[in-house]
Amino acid sequence: MTWFSFHGGHSGEFCAHAKGTLDEVVQRAIARGFTHYGLTEHVPRFRPEDLYPGEEDLGTDGLMRAFLAYANTAFALREQYEDRIELLIGFETETLPPGTWLKTMQTLRLSQPFDYIVGSSHDIDGRWVDYNPESTEALKSDLGGDEALHLAWFARLTDMVEELRPEVVGHIDLVRKFEPANFAFGKPALHAAERLLEAVKATGGILDVNSAPVRNGYGHAYPLPILLEMACRMGVGVTLGDDSHGPDTVGVGLEASLQAIIAAGYRTIRRLSRARGWENIPIDRVQPR
Ligand SMILES: [Zn+2]
Ligand SMILES: [Zn+2]
Structure with a gap:
């Protein structure tokens, strides 16, 4: 049996x-x-206006130092625990700073012998989509409504995938984080999502099926079933991500993600190991050991 997460x-x-x-x-x-566990700390931010709340004291220099310390600690832990678990070490990207994010992410990637990266975006033009409902609503109204927000989101993510070519694409429908349980994307947004999935497939990427919404009370795992079914029909691979933010959230909600993957029609899930690279693991072998 094998149990894994590649975002968290x-x-x-x-x-x-x-x-x-x-x-x-x-x-x-x-x-x-877990037999395999991916460590994907957030990248630093490089402009004061891109700091997350609570990072004001650290500042951008402190974030860069923390990122270097993260990588050093992660590689040391991999050796320390290698007889009990395989740690895969990467990071979770931003599409920040606007304009220079691509070069910035590529430079970070080459700075250490990372195994892979999770290509994520949490913003549109430097404005967070996942911080709180009020700021997402303000962004929505500035862009011209729901559909405009969703189209901008999927277009931005498609550009990120085509330019950065990440191995794993993080929480592709993060933009619906604060929507109610009965939320559904409109047809134009689904077309834009389809173009994103084509880009993921063309670049050899796979989707992070991310259980954070399950544990945080935001409904289905990312992505929604309709997107997961579309991805399955298109032959886009998936993996599991618990998006853990501390020991208490390790593995939480992964069973729900696994059920969503099965319900969408998948028979295999992708797993990374250093010896064998990305492999298709039959779903009946995917469970905690
Ligand atoms: Zn994220
Ligand atoms: Zn986080």
């Missing part, structure tokens, strides 16, 4: 909005039966 491992040691140490996160992953 944020910790309070290196991320102001997470909890615990990275060591505690890894120990919890071992205790919860």
Whole structure:
């Protein structure tokens, strides 16, 4: 049996909005039966206006130092626990700063021997889509409504995928984070999502099926079933991501993600190991050991 997550491992040691140490996160992953666990801390931000709340004291220089310390600690933990779990080490991107994000992410990627990256965006033109309902509503009305927001989101993500070519594409419908349980994308947005999925397939990427909404009370795992079914029909691969932000959230909600993947029609899930690269694992083998 094999149990894995390839988006998560944020910790309070290196991320102001997470909890615990990275060591505690890894120990919890071992205790919860993971055979492979991806560590993908957030990248630093390089402009003061792009700091997350709570990072004001650290500042942009402090974030860069924290990112370097994260990488050093992660590679040391991989050796320390190698007989109990395989740690895969990467990071979660931003599309920030606007204009220079691509070069910035590529430089970070080459700065360490990372195994892979999670290509994520949390903003449109430097404005967060996932911070709070009020700021997302304000962005929506400035862009011209729901449909305009969704089209801008999927177009932005498509550009990110085509330019950065990440191995894993993070939470592709994060833009609906604050929508009610009965939310559905309109037809134009679904067409835009289809173009995104074509880009993911063309660049050899796979989707992060991300359980954060399940544990946070925001409904279905990302992406919504209609998008997951579309991805399955198109032959786009998927993997599991717990998006853990401390030991308490390691593995939480992954069972729901697994059920969503099965319901969408998938028979295999992608897993990364350093010896064998990305492999298709039959779903009946995917469970905690
Ligand atoms: Zn985070
Ligand atoms: Zn994210």
